[in-house]
Amino acid sequence: MKGASGRVAADIEALLAEEIASYSLDPLGFVLFAFPWGKAGTDLGSASGPRTWQREILQSVGDQLKEGYAPEHVLMPVLQAVSSGHGIGKSALVSMLIAWALCTCPDTKVVVTANTEPQLRTKTFPEISKWFRLLICSHWFKVYGMSIHSTLPGHDKTWRADAVTWSETNLEAFAGLHNVGRRILLIFDEASGIIDRVWEVAEGALTDEGTEIIWCAFGNPTQPVGRFFECFNKQRHRWHGRQIDSRTVEGTNKRLFEEWATAYGEDSDFMRVRVRGLFPRAGSMQFIGTDAIEAAARRDVAAILSDALVIGVDVARYGDDQSVTFFRKGRDARLIPPIKLRNVDTMQLAARVADEAARYGADAVFVDGGGVGAGVVDRCRQLRVRGLMEVQFGGKSDRVNYDIQSESYANKRAEMWGTMRAWLQTGGIPDDEELRTDLAGPWYFFNPRNEIILERKEDMKKRGLASPDVGDALAITFAYPVAPSQFSGSPAGPVGQQVQGDYDPYA
Template identity: 50%
Template sequence: MKPAQRRADPNDAIIELAASCRFDPDRWAHLAWDWGVGELEGIDGPREWQSDINRVIRDHLANPETRFEPLQIAVASGHGIGKSAQMGMLSNWAMSCFANAKVVITANTETQLRTKTSPEVGQWFRRSLTGHWFGINSQSIKSRDVAAVETWRMDFVTWSEHNTEAFAGLHNKGRIILLLFDEASGIAPKVWEVAEGAMTDENTVIIWVAFGNPTQNSGRFRECFRRFRDFWVTRNIDSRTVPGTNKRYFERLRKQYGEDSDVFKYRVRGLFPEQSAMQFISSADADKARDRHLRKEQYSFAPVIIGVDPAWTGDDKLEIYLRQGLYSRSLASLPRNDNDIQVANLIARLEDEHQADAVFIDAGYGTGIYSAGQVLGRAWRLIWFSGNPIDPGYLNKRAEMWGTMKFWLKQGGTIDPKDTELYDDLVGPETVPRTDGKVQLESKKDMKGRLLPSPNKGDALALTFAEPVAKKQRAITAADGRIIHGGNMAQTDYDPLAG
């Protein structure tokens, strides 16, 4: 009698396929669904941008040198490109191809997560070859293996800056962590900060993908494409290039708002707006200032003014900026230094070297430096940011200086194209709405609450607009040794158009 033959288990072929796709989500996406059948009728596979993201992950995992380095991907797009579908395919790949996978999805609001993200992701699991492997509900998707139900799972978690403890335990050493952000523009900055704590496990596949419409020109999602772009793989997806989107509606929006309007940029083109609703200095003005080039004769006649913004916390830097008419440049950017005498000697040297006509110092943390300057015989000026402005349309002196600087940028002011920190400082601050209509800038503390750095370089440049400045008379020695007094006392610099 022949021994009983083992009946073939249909799961064996699926398990073999999943094992072969462990490091290839692109292959999994093409094989794990019945494209063109049933609910996927008329669709022959993932959209091109979805395959592009899958290939980025595939290439990262295929290389043993990068496999266990965290991979961070940010996708900014217009509407209707299939972000939820991509999250469904990616999370199903991770859960199917890795034992004891840990996947977490969050969104900007609970409503978004519960009514849109979770149902759509669940649908992609149900359609998948491995749909029967998992128990699917609105708050989680778990393995049906009773021995792994708590360790092999995906959770839909509503996070906010007051509920970051959900990140506690987001570790899965030796396996895989997939972290997905939906509508990332609206996710609290503190959540981004805490999420980085999940990037620390060794010998672990760690993938973090943030999806969103680029509705805000500041915040952590925006900075993935700007300040932190060296650490993120970024994609901007134009909805018009994606199959299945409403091209006629997009054309109506283009005619209504214009191709280069902010509305059309973030709704359709997948580009960040030039200026958020509360942004004080627009990116367009900063871009133009960065691209301008001046000849020396265009500014050499104007007074030379130095602004000094001392560091106010250990993480900040002491910034010293020079401006002469429409020209500006950084003179020094140093770690916080509590030795006021040392700093004062540096400022005095720079004042002499550049023959500065005025030096303005932020009084908030600069009184010691100012006093040391007095000992050196320097006639520097302390500027209180909270002081009274000359223009009653501003709340305080700081807002007024930034307002004058904003006008200077519009009228031809230039900034160093290599000084990315100054650029970010200029476009970072937002205004604070007031019932009296006065212009008020958000505080440095509030900016740090949005995970933006203190705009010390911006404040240092703004200080050069603190008060009217006259070009000093300087002694000039003639060839025969006689002292000739020269200079132009009439040339002042307060109105940026004066030079």
């Protein structure tokens, strides 16, 4: 009898394996089959299936995979991004995707990461563990605190899912994402908070030919910069992006959302991020809004001959930074392209600055004099650069402003960025991706004296951003007002070709 019952059990197990394998390219079909939807006494007793948006994402992933297997196509990575408000069931969908990926393809490798270790440990992975316990084939896997692996002997290291915390100094887990001929599923949870470097390392690793690669990024759209933001903007031709308003999802707290809309305004950044699934116009701590930057990059402007030509020089301090020389004539900061130099010493940089100042007849040359910049200033003085002035970014805010309602700044750098931010409302900047990123990057805070202070460069690097050298070079052109002189617009070349515009510098 035991032998007969054993054969029956083996036959049932074989039928189960065959049925589940049939959903290898059908995540939605798998989820509907493998979980106890509507079964009394389970967590899914009152549910008939995934929510509408979850069904649509599962279907989208399956359709993209099937397209890759079509005869006329090459199997390409599936890239799926979801930006949403709160409470829509993101962690549940993550759990469904992981269950499908592991169950329907032997030796699948799954890596899950989140913006912070507590998010991963206390929210994301406990939800994944709960869903795995509901699986019809839950006995195929062993669930641990931060990992799940196959119970099949010899496959515990090759057929598994791991929750991995990231560090900017330890990215090996993402660099080693290879599983040739099988399947890789990479999940980014709360993706807005994951630094660009992690995205870059992961993308470089996902290159195995003939491998099913699925990369899904989920999160609230908290920052209008970074790689998650790019999934819906300049990388939208690669990523299948969905932006979901929480009010359109079954089972969410509609009354709470109405209260928020009344309290904060329907089009406030609070509502955009927490409910509508839209990126904020400005990050909660972002000093210059993306809208203002984009408008300045598109705006048609024309300098007038009497506008002073100002040069700003930001001097590199570290090996991976660059020294940048920026030119601005009135409202026009695209008249002369900025000069970006790496690995030049102070003498070389000073000689280049002196040459450019003489070439264009600059009315003022503002040089960052902090740190190694002092050497550039000293050499420029020896070269008798006209209009030269040393600027200390950490010095006092000292630009005269008679508007008692104006903002107060903690130091010179914040003051220059504040002046530049106001100028961006009417000025024009070059179509330079580095400049756009730099301008949108810094966060700002208020010190105990209620003065604005900008995030330091080193702190930006800790968030995975580059030093804003190009942005600082433009900002330093606003160190002080510059009166035009007889030199303004006099050199031959780009500056001398400008015509009189309708700009009133005294308005």
